[in-house]
Amino acid sequence: MAKEKKLVESITSREEDFAQWYTDVVREAKLCDYSGVKGCLNYLPNGYAIWENIQADLDRRFKETGVQNVYLPVLIPESLLQREKDHIEGFAPEVAWVTHGGLEPLQERFCIRPTSETLFCDHWSKTVQSHRDLPKVWNQWCSVLRWEKTTRPFLRSREFLWQEGHTIHATYEEAEERTITMLNVYKDFVQDDLAIPLVTGRKTESEKFAGAQDTYTIEALMHDGKALQSGTSHFFGNTFADAFDIKYADKNNELHSVYETSWGLSTRIIGAIIMVHGDDSGLVLPPRIAPIQTRVIPVAQHKEGVLDKATELMNSLKAAGYRVGIDDSDKGPGWKFSEQEMLGIPTRIEIGPKDIENNQVVVVRRDTREKIIVSMDEIETKLGDILETIQKDMFDRAKAFLDSHISSATTIEEMNEKFNTNRGFIKAMWCGEEACEEEIKAATGGATSRCIPEEQECLSDKCVFCGKPAKHMVYWGKAY
């Protein structure tokens, strides 16, 4: 393969300045741009199309597990938001309020939903009566608003698009099982469709969602070695049911509180796609999620027959079920190649006079820039193979990167040193005390507990910081 060469000057090198690289890729791939309101993005066609594909794939996976979609309002009365103590304490600092209706001040102000647990609970408290009404396994696709102080496209915006699933169940076990089921749906989706390998597990007390009994998370590792929480699944036990008085009568006509879960994945995941797969030439999209899987690029298209042949090729690929586009603009070929690479389109098909003469096309992989000469007669099947190979290779590369950036430490000094030399996740034992988490964060310049994985290893019997008996092995990392 040809030596990595920087072809595009409008994108800052990833090594030189990762943050600037990220911003450049977002801009050059035309995913979104800044609106006039801080933290609120204009999602452009290229960015929104990715979200639409994420929605389609996830929604299908949800429905396979019995999820039904609903839609609840964007406004939440203040009294409702305050019903559960931890929840309001967690969200109060970052909600926006609607105080006027037209010209008149409102009697009670409404917040713009930061999340909708309270709305779902309010509805269920009025409608659920019998065990026959359970379970409810609902989800909504919507946007929410959180008044963030620091914002970045996709990673942290004030308004963001997401899905939020909310469920209630008759038993503790059933709700707990749903929490894990959804964690696994996220895990499978992100790994299989987005080609992003993950570390998964339970959050510590301090990292839990406001009001949750347990929070489970999928954590991905970005190319700069920072972690990104990419989806969460929460188990609430009876907390919300009690606060909202959601009770049902069982078969013996005895009243019980329901058990509740919620789970969400947002447009933040687009940031993960960019930062896991992108390179110095721009975005690299996994074929399964890419809005366009291949772009036909006619070379010397002014010459007799080239454009016709290219269009014919596009149409036959479309008919074969591929998502395919063509760049028949009057730009030069070099410009078109760069454009296709910045947009992250997984393959391009170059077709020029020489190819037509030889009854062939040149398929170029976005991820490796490898050129593959394919006979025109075989392109419909070969393209599928190439796309599948790209999908697999992208995951394998990201997995190799992840694996090589997971290390372990038994002392705080060792932990610090590893964060400095090989950024990523560090496995270390922990006593379970919140105070120790704080100390570790301070001592490492910002590393937080990312999760307690289900598969525990015993690296030591002592906490990495205080030396007291260890309770858990924890993945630590510096997070976005």
Add this chain to the structure above:
RNA sequence: CGGAGUGUGGCUCAGCUUGGUAGAGCGCGUCGUUCGGGACGACGAGGUCGCAAGUUCAAAUCUUGUCACUCCGACCA
């Protein structure tokens, strides 16, 4: 919420110190020559200088106020 910075054609910015005809590059439009890794020429369109007051014969430029955005921290998906 602290610290810093920036608002001038679609974009990136110069001009401001020392007030006096609104500038450049890129992009955009038309035409022509090009075309296997961001081609070139000619002509052309496009600006309430963030907003508001003030000083002045005269304000992009000076003064005051105000709004917005960006970056870095603390806080969070």
